[in-house]
Amino acid sequence: MLARHASARMGTRCRQANGAAAPAAAPRRARRAAAARAAPPPPRAAGTDEDLATAQADAFEELVRMALEKDPSLAPLAEQHLKAKAEQQQQPRVGGGASTMLGPPLNALPNSSKPPWLRQRAPQGERYGELFTQMRELKLATVCEEAQCPNIGECWNGSMATATIMLLGDTCTRGCRFCAVKTARAPPPPDPLEPANTAAAIASWGVGYVVLTSVDRDDLPDGGAAHYAETVRALKAARPSLLVECLTPDFAGDMAAVASLARSGLDVFAHNIETVERLQRRVRDARAGYRQSLEVLRGAKAAAGVYTKTSIMLGLGETDDEVIDAMCDARDAGVDIFTLGQYLQPTATHLPVTDFVTPEKFEHWRRFGMEEIGFRYVASGPMVRSSYKAGEVFVESMIQSDRGQPAGH
Numbered sequence: 366m367l368a369r370h371a372s373a374r375m376g377t378r379c380r381q382a383n384g385a386a387a388p389a390a391a392p393r394r395a396r397r398a399a400a401a402r403a404a405p406p407p408p409r410a411a412g413t414d415e416d417l418a419t420a421q422a423d424a425f426e427e428l429v430r431m432a433l434e435k436d437p438s439l440a441p442l443a444e445q446h447l448k449a450k451a452e453q454q455q456q457p458r459v460g461g462g463a464s465t466m467l468g469p470p471l472n473a474l475p476n477s478s479k480p481p482w483l484r485q486r487a488p489q490g491e492r493y494g495e496l497f498t499q500m501r502e503l504k505l506a507t508v509c510e511e512a513q514c515p516n517i518g519e520c521w522n523g524s525m526a527t528a529t530i531m532l533l534g535d536t537c538t539r540g541c542r543f544c545a546v547k548t549a550r551a552p553p554p555p556d557p558l559e560p561a562n563t564a565a566a567i568a569s570w571g572v573g574y575v576v577l578t579s580v581d582r583d584d585l586p587d588g589g590a591a592h593y594a595e596t597v598r599a600l601k602a603a604r605p606s607l608l609v610e611c612l613t614p615d616f617a618g619d620m621a622a623v624a625s626l627a628r629s630g631l632d633v634f635a636h637n638i639e640t641v642e643r644l645q646r647r648v649r650d651a652r653a654g655y656r657q658s659l660e661v662l663r664g665a666k667a668a669a670g671v672y673t674k675t676s677i678m679l680g681l682g683e684t685d686d687e688v689i690d691a692m693c694d695a696r697d698a699g700v701d702i703f704t705l706g707q708y709l710q711p712t713a714t715h716l717p718v719t720d721f722v723t724p725e726k727f728e729h730w731r732r733f734g735m736e737e738i739g740f741r742y743v744a745s746g747p748m749v750r751s752s753y754k755a756g757e758v759f760v761e762s763m764i765q766s767d768r769g770q771p772a773g774h
Contacts, residue, residue: 396689399737404685404729480721529576529612530563532596533589537580539650543639543678545711551584555592564599567607574761575600576635578612583652587625588616594629601630608632608761610674618657624668632764633702634665635674638695641687648681648716659698666699672741672764674702679727681708682719688730692738701741702760703734706749722747 536552537544556562567575577596582589590613597609610633616622627634640648642655662673675695677688688705695703705727710718724747731745742763 393686393690393693396693396737397686400685400689400729400733403733404726480723529578530567532559532563532577532579533582533585533592534580538583539581539652541639541649541653542716543648543681543708543711545715546580552580552582555582555585555589560592560596560599563596564603567600568603573606574608574610576610576612579614581614581650581652583617587622588614588619590616590619590622590626593626597626597629597631608764610635610760612636612674613661615653615657615661617652618660620660620664623661623664627665627669627671631671633672633674633760634662634669635676635702636661636665637676638691640677640681641683641691642694643687644681644683648678655694659694662695662700663698672701672760673699674704674760675700676704676706678708679705679722679730680718680720681716689733692734692740696738696740703738703740703743704749705730705734705743705745707747 533555534552535547536549537546538548538550538552540548563577577593579589579593585592593611593613597611600607600609609631611626611631612635613623613626615636616626636658638655638658639645639653645653645655658675662675665671666673677683677691679688692703707722707727708716708718710716727745727747727749731743734740734743734745742760
C-alpha cells in the first residue's frame with residue numbers, strides 16, 4: 366500500500382508560492398521517496414537475443430493457437446512447426462544474431478511490435494457504422510478518427526456508444542510532433558451550422574456525458590472560444606441534464622477567452638499539458654507551453670469554479686520524478702481529474718516511442734495520484750486517452766453525486 370503521510374496531505378502538498386517556477390523542493394523530495402517505495406518492480410530488461418527470441422516464439426505460438434481454434438484439422442502441421450521452432454531456438458546463434466527463422470531482432474526494426482497489452486481489435490459493428498454515417502451526414506469531425514484513437518471500436522459500440530466531437534474543423538494551425546491531425550496556416554473558416562448539428566447528433570445518442578474538443582485555431586481572434594461556447598449552449602438547450610466536457614486548446618494564453626468558455630455552462634474544463642516540463646519543446650508546438658497550459662487550467666477554475674482536468678502521455682522519455690512534478694503542478698493549478706496514457710507513434714514522421722510502460726506501472730501512477738497527490742479521480746492505463754468512455758462514466762457519477770443527483774439524471 367502506498368505510504369500516506371498526514372503532513373503531505375495537509376500542509377506539504379506540492380504548491381507554488383506566488384506563481385514560482387516550481388513548488389518547494391522538500392515536498393517534492395518526500396513525494397519522490399513515497400513513489401519509489403511504492404513503485405512496482407521494474408520489468409526484466411529486454412533486448413538480448415534470448416529475450417527477443419522468446420518474445421517472438423511466444424507470438425508465433427499464439428498465432429498457431431489462433432489458427433487451431435479456427436481449423437482443428439491443422440493440428441499435425443502445427444505440431445510440426447512448433448517442434449521445428451523449439452529445435453531452432455536450441456541451436457547456437459552464429460555471430461550472436463537472431464536466427465533467420467526468427468527474422469531480424471525486434472530492436473533493429475523501424476517499428477517494433479507493440480506489447481500484448483496494446484493490442485486492439487479493428488473498429489467494427491452496427492453501432493460503429495451508424496455513428497460513422499451520422500458524422501458524415503452532419504459534416505462533423507471526431508478526434509477519435511482524426512487522431513487515430515485506439516479506443517474508437519470500444520467507444521463507438523454498444524448501447525452507450527459515444528464519440529468525441531472535434532469542433533472548428535479538422536485542420537490545426539499548430540504542428541505538435543505527437544499528433545496525427547492535419548495542419549495548415551489558414552484552415553477553412555468554422556462551419557456556422559456546427560453548433561446546431563453537434564447538438565442534434567449528440568441529443569440522439571442518449572448519453573449522459575459528452576466531450577467536445579477542437580484543433581488549435583490561432584487564426585481566429587479568440588481561438589474559437591465563442592464557437593465552443595455557442596455549441597455548449599446549444600447542447601444544454603437540447604438536453605439540460607447532459608454533462609459537457611470541453612477539451613480545449615490554450616487559446617494562445619488569452620485568459621478572457623478561457624473565462625468566457627468556462628462560464629458557458631460546461632461542466633468540465635479540460636486542457637492537456639501533454640508531457641512533462643522538460644519535454645515540452647520537443648513534443649509540442651513552440652506556441653504551446655507548460656506554464657501557459659497550467660495558467661489556462663488555473664484561470665478556468667478561478668473564472669467559474671468548474672471541474673478541471675488535464676492529461677499527460679508516457680513513453681516519451683520522461684522520468685518518474687518528472688511525472689511526479691507534473692502531477693504536483695497540475696494539482697497546484699486546481700486540477701481535479703488527471704489522466705495518463707501510453708504515447709503511440711501515429712506515423713513514421715512523428716516522435717518515436719521511447720518505451721512501452723507496463724500496466725502495473727500505470728496502476729502505480731493511478732494510486733499515487735489519488736492517494737498522495739489528492740486528485741479527485743485519476744485514469745491511468747496504456748489505452749487511456751483524455752477523452753475515454755470508461756473514464757467519462759466515473760466522472761459523470763462523481764459530478765452527479767456532488768450535486769446530489771442520481772447518476773444518469
